[in-house]
Amino acid sequence: MEVHAHLIILGLHQDARLRNLVVNVYSKCRCFGYARKLLDESPEPDLISWSALISGYAKVGTLKDSVSVFNGIAKADIVSWNAVIAGCVLLESHDCALELFREMNKESGVSPNTFTLSSALKACAGAGNREPGRQLHAYLIRSGFEYNNYIVNGLVDAYGKCGQSEDASRVFKESQTSDLLAFTSMITVYSQDGQGEEALKLYLEMQSQGIKPDAFVYSSLFNACASLSAYEQAKQVHVQVLKLGFIIDIFAGNSLVNSYAKCGSIDDAERAFREIPERSIVSWSAMIGGMAQHGHGRLALQMFNEMLKEGVAPNHITLVSVLCACNHAGLVTDAKRYFSSMEELFSVQPMEEHYACMIDILGRAGKLDEAMELVNTMPYEANAAVWGALLGAARIHKNVDLGSKAAEMLINLEPEKSGTHILLANIYASAGMWDGVAKIRKVMKDSNVKKEPGMSWMEIKDKVHTFIVGDRSHPRGKEIYAKLEELSEPLRKAGYVPMVETDLHDVEEREKAKLLYHHSEKLAVAFGLIATPPGAPIRVKKNLRICLDCHTAIKLVSKIASREIIVRDINRFHHFRDGLCSCGDYW
DNA sequence: ATAGGGTTAG
Secondary structure, three states: OHHHHHHHHHOOOOOHHHHHHHHHHHHHOOOHHHHHHHHHHOOOOOHHHHHHHHHHHHHOOOHHHHHHHHHHOOOOOHHHHHHHHHHHHHOOOHHHHHHHHHHHHHHHOOOOOHHHHHHHHHHHHHHOOOOOHHHHHHHHHHHOOOOOHHHHHHHHHHHHHOOOHHHHHHHHHHHOOOOHHHHHHHHHHHHHOOOHHHHHHHHHHHHHOOOOOOHHHHHHHHHHHHHHOOHHHHHHHHHHHHHOOOOOOHHHHHHHHHHHHHOOOHHHHHHHHHHOOOOOHHHHHHHHHHHHHOOOHHHHHHHHHHHHHOOOOOOHHHHHHHHHHHHHOOOHHHHHHHHHHHHHHHOOOOOHHHHHHHHHHHHHOOOHHHHHHHHHHOOOOOOHHHHHHHHHHHHHOOOHHHHHHHHHHHHHHOOOOOHHHHHHHHHHHHOOOHHHHHHHHHHHHHOOOOOOOOEEEEEEOOEEEEEEOOOOOOOOHHHHHHHHHHHHHHHHHOOOOOOOOOOOOOOOHHHHHHHHHOOHHHHHHHHHHHHOOOOOOEEEEEOOOOOHHHHHHHHHHHHHOOOOEEEEOOOOEEEEEOOEEOOOOOO
């Protein structure tokens, strides 16, 4: 403003070039009123000034003004097109950005450059369901922009966010880039796609090329460790960060908290949490969610209260975690209180997820009527999560009617999932309805639905050991089976009786008992006993829900062998210690 | 003058 005043005094404000410069200064200083007025009055406004104004409006969040300035330009040049498209992306109007991009290509006669394409790719990534597409990708190759770092990064990111990790990886490999951001994008794609091993491998390759990682890389890496449940790996990466002298930033810090929690160490998670200098709502949610998964319901609620005391407002995710904490700890009354007052106290309207969680809580606790009432009165159509919760409740409380109804709905919604059939078969079996079991077996055979094989993992140093039921291919297989044999007598004395569940495999009863004793989680625990020093905790991960028989057996093993055994199954953590499990047999 | 990567649940 002072500059403008000065120019007026000097009588120079009529000079077109100076005028435009002043407009730019105004735009940068976010004095858009002045900038626009000067431009409107200007006899020869230049495109540079208009573009600065377009982008300035977007940066303060007023897309309408940004677009209207753009629309007012008689003949837009490349920079003004780029500015308005980037503005749309910045404000997450991805479809608007792509629409403008199309219009530019078709009607304007202006050709896109790397700036335009970079924004267009980011719009594809943001829209999520719109992959870069053959046309755009082909254009990039034709135009020779293919190996530009911004473009490589944009393509990798867009393919990744659209769930096409193979395309992302192909682009990345072909580009042979050594750009930090492209590496980060590729590592992120792998870690979000559940390919933790690949993420860690690429991180090593990046280091061997002498590329210095930053906090962005580490937040993705910790996520990779979380998805692998790789405690030792997480620790190693954490040590590297500390050695590099980074003060962990908030994203990497949150990621680390989550990672330690998902790797089975809630204590390490809490230490990492306490070390975050400015904890955000994400930090608190991660910590509360972690405690919930570990079955520490009361502690999670304490944490939630501590958060409220510090004046941090919960969001919808925090409240899902809070309800989850109540669920895993069987705190029905608390859950009801939080659920019914969340809107009033925290201004968070209950969403589908909160309803699903509440229905799960009621169902598990055996309040099936209350659960159904909530299903019928909630403002949403019951989705797979809701029917899944009801099916689980029906299994626990042996309710055949509810179980078959829920299963029917689930099979319609997710026909490809085998778990539904299996759970329903379990319900029929526990009610002695063997013809029902046989019918399901036939349906599964006819529709080609295969039971997902149960698998368990155990990490020692930086090697992951995989186990499948009855598998003898592990290098120490003989010792593992010997260990199980050795345990069978003390187990029997402690009261263990094999619970031959209805298995959908066509095997003889005797075979079943043998298979049961060699379930993947039992193999992993036995391996843990022989491969780790006495007294060390044993951490196992399973891809499915832990089976009832294994749950009973591992409780007893924890006492017989004086070991803490931590099993992360598909839903939660089980901490076995001294003959008991943290889930209180409620899972 | 206009462009790139990361965190929490189910």
